[in-house]
Amino acid sequence: MGLDQEWAENFTKALAVLASFIYPESAAAASLSGMDPKEAYAIIPRATDLSGIIEPEIQAIWQYRHPLARNIIHELKNSRSAHAADCAGYALYMHLAEHLGELLLLIPIPLSRQRLNERGYNQCELIAKAALKYGNAFEMRNDILTKPVHRTEQKTKSRSERIRDSENIFSIRNTEDIARRICVIIDDVTTTGSTLAAARQAVIDAGAARVIAIAIAH
Secondary structure, three states: OHHHHHHHHHHHHHHHHHHHOOOHHHHOOOOOOOOHHHHHHHHHOOOOOOOOOOOOOOEEEEEOOOOOHHHHHHHHHHHHHHHHHHHHHHHHHHHHHHOOOHHHHHHEEOOOOOOOOHHHOOHHHHHHHHOOOOOEEEEOOOEEOOOOOOOOOHOOOOHHHHHHHHOOOOEOOOOOHOOEEEEEEEEEEEOOOOHHHHHHHHHHHHHOEEEEEEEOOO
């Protein structure tokens, strides 16, 4: 190893140590290891500024900028982490606590066939299934909302592109099973709310009594 490379590596390590002192929350919250879902729910700040979301009916639970929230979403998308799903599922359960008097139908945002084949699983389904562990007030269906249209990942797009690309991307099956039901559309993370808005409208048009759209983080 040359002196320049060794110096660069030592400098990077020193910066990481310095950051752990300046931003202790980042160092502590970046790891999910051993953290109880109830603890994660209590630590992560609630998403209070929803001004960037296009519809007022769309809700979000956590602030995505918090290191632990980002880690949970990352682990869900990239590692199929059951523990991250439990943390997100518990947050969803707690967020919906005021509605637990009625049986809610959880509908995860679907992936296109191409994206599902690439990833191998739907992280929103993991969240919904995890929420089922915390009570019997939910039913989950992944055969109602479908996404026949494949689009490139939203994270690389501008706000206007995100909104435009979310139009008419969902289809509904088994409409008789959502008639007069209270449905909850679930997404892992949202920026503009355009995906949730499109999914919500599709379920409303299919005859649901009420549709709640929720992202775990914003």
